[in-house]
Amino acid sequence: MWTKESLYELVHNKLRDYLFIVVSNREPYVHTYSGEKIVTIIPASGLTTALSPVIQACGGIWVAHGSGDADKEVVDPFNKVDVPPGKPSYTLKRVWLTREEENGYYYGFANEALWPLCHIVYNRPVFRESDWNYYQKVNELFARNVLEEIRDRKAFVFIQDYQLALVSNFIRQGKKNKNIITAQFWHIPWPNPEAFRICPWQKEILQGLLGNDLLGFHIRYHCNNFMDTVARALEARVDYEKYEISYGDHRTAVRPFPISVDFEDLNNFARSKEVEEEMQRLKSSLGLRDEIIGVGIERFDYTKGIPDRLRAIDRFLQQNPNYWRRVVFIQAGVSSRSHIEAYKNLNREIDNLVEQINWKYMLGWWKPVILLRDNLPQKTLMALRRMANFFIVSALHDGMNLVAKEFIASRFDEDGVLILSLFAGSSRELVDAVLVNPYATDHFAEAIKLAIEMPEAERKKRMRKMREIVQENNIYKWAGDIITELLKFEFGE
Numbered sequence: 001m002w003t004k005e006s007l008y009e010l011v012h013n014k015l016r017d018y019l020f021i022v023v024s025n026r027e028p029y030v031h032t033y034s035g036e037k038i039v040t041i042i043p044a045s046g047l048t049t050a051l052s053p054v055i056q057a058c059g060g061i062w063v064a065h066g067s068g069d070a071d072k073e074v075v076d077p078f079n080k081v082d083v084p085p086g087k088p089s090y091t092l093k094r095v096w097l098t099r100e101e102e103n104g105y106y107y108g109f110a111n112e113a114l115w116p117l118c119h120i121v122y123n124r125p126v127f128r129e130s131d132w133n134y135y136q137k138v139n140e141l142f143a144r145n146v147l148e149e150i151r152d153r154k155a156f157v158f159i160q161d162y163q164l165a166l167v168s169n170f171i172r173q174g175k176k177n178k179n180i181i182t183a184q185f186w187h188i189p190w191p192n193p194e195a196f197r198i199c200p201w202q203k204e205i206l207q208g209l210l211g212n213d214l215l216g217f218h219i220r221y222h223c224n225n226f227m228d229t230v231a232r233a234l235e236a237r238v239d240y241e242k243y244e245i246s247y248g249d250h251r252t253a254v255r256p257f258p259i260s261v262d263f264e265d266l267n268n269f270a271r272s273k274e275v276e277e278e279m280q281r282l283k284s285s286l287g288l289r290d291e292i293i294g295v296g297i298e299r300f301d302y303t304k305g306i307p308d309r310l311r312a313i314d315r316f317l318q319q320n321p322n323y324w325r326r327v328v329f330i331q332a333g334v335s336s337r338s339h340i341e342a343y344k345n346l347n348r349e350i351d352n353l354v355e356q357i358n359w360k361y362m363l364g365w366w367k368p369v370i371l372l373r374d375n376l377p378q379k380t381l382m383a384l385r386r387m388a389n390f391f392i393v394s395a396l397h398d399g400m401n402l403v404a405k406e407f408i409a410s411r412f413d414e415d416g417v418l419i420l421s422l423f424a425g426s427s428r429e430l431v432d433a434v435l436v437n438p439y440a441t442d443h444f445a446e447a448i449k450l451a452i453e454m455p456e457a458e459r460k461k462r463m464r465k466m467r468e469i470v471q472e473n474n475i476y477k478w479a480g481d482i483i484t485e486l487l488k489f490e491f492g493e
């Protein structure tokens with residue numbers, strides 16, 4: 001089984017001569033002012049959740065956008081700061097963006113064009129030429145920052161996600177150094193060619209990604225969609241036997257690597273006294289009695305199906321009055337990308353639905369839905385996972401969804417039922433969850449009933465099986481598999 005230690009060994013034995021560089025838009029630590037004090041925040045992001053333990057094990061440099069209002073106060077003259085705070089094991093190099101660049105590249109092209117383009121949730125992408133121009137400019141800026149770090153050294157550059165589709169090509173064009181290997185992991189789904197072809201710059205994006213030596217997706221289905229999109233859009237050789245694409249004089253391997261969580265870390269934290277105490281505190285501060293507790297934890301995004309799960313809770317209560325006063329559903333989460341209209345609308349929709357459902361059913365002390373909107377500390381999120389009799393992940397489309405795996409890793413008591421969307425990548429591995437189509441409200445409401453009424457032996461059997469899978473396919477395996485694949489390039493296998 002892969003562990004932090006075996007990943008460290010692999011990196012130290014095989015990559016000793018290489019500089020390991022992670023490049024992403026989102027930074028793993030944000031420094032921000034709280035009054036006059038500077039505090040460190042860990043952002044709610046699947047990408048940083050997954051990569052933090054990896055780079056802590058490997059060491060190296062993480063290049064990311066410095067987005068905190070106090071970020072500039074803590075860096076050295078080269079825009080670098082050693083992290084994690086108090087226990088540094090790698091260097092964070094911050095890239096600064098102007099307000100216009102952030103608006104055009106991040107909010108505009110990445111999140112109003114590419115995000116809805118790749119997630120099929122019937123939210124129309126917005127393609128603005130000015131956003132695209134900023135996207136190219138910022139991608140080039142990231143590539144320049146990476147090249148500055150490498151100079152003439154050997155390096156593995158590990159690029160993350162859809163904000164940085166053009167970086168590898170810019171690195172390739174800018175480098176005189178032949179010893180740079182680049183891999184990119186695409187954390188969101190890749191849609192089918194019909195969906196992708198509406199992007200006016202589809203060719204440029206594909207060409208950008210094909211600058212990588214290795215391109216990873218969560219599941220094979222996304223790899224296939226990518227290969228099909230390239231086959232239709234570019235004059236490239238697409239080899240479905242080897243899962244390789246040759247374009248110009250360059251070859252890119254395309255592979256599935258299902259991302260995961262640090263199972264042991266979550267499992268140990270779940271058992272801690274701190275979490276136990278937090279569960280007690282939450283129970284009393286939320287006024288919980290002995291209700292059956294349902295939980296959802298999410299970055300509030302329209303792909304996550306939050307209104308859909310609230311509608312299913314409503315339908316469940318409507319059809320099962322015997323559960324009134326006996327079930328409470330707690331939805332926790334933070335707002336994200338709130339400058340974008342679609343996210344403002346989503347937040348309004350969630351607030352309205354919660355208000356309507358509570359108004360409809362509340363009886364004395366009991367309200368069926370509790371909405372926790374703060375950026376909650378890790379111990380509170382863990383306490384919520386542990387308190388859940390059933391846990392809902394109802395994404396309308398999701399690359400993987402780590403929230404589901406975090407729930408499984410937290411349940412050392414082998415109890416609790418996961419209700420999981422068929423449209424999240426994690427449903428491929430977590431087949432013992434109660435799988436639902438979140439669009440089908442009646443069927444979803446029945447799944448909630450099934451979860452609540454599932455006999456203990458059945459719950460434990462399912463949870464045990466899912467825990468074995470997440471423990472085995474942990475985040476170190478994800479990173480180890482990618483690095484092992486990369487090593488083949490070094491030795492020209």
Ligand code: GDG
Pocket residue numbers: 042043044045046047049050187188259297298299332333334374375376377378381398399400401402403404406
């Ligand atoms: C992308 C892909 C893929 C959630 N609410 C709060 C909070 N979180 C944390 C969770 C989890 C992370 O944020 C979310 O991870 P997901 O994987 O569920 O989703 P995305 O952010 O959309 O991530 C996704 C992932 O990349 C990795 O490849 O799985 O498919 O979309 O760790 O626990 N954290 C805090 N407060 C919250 O309210 N602090």
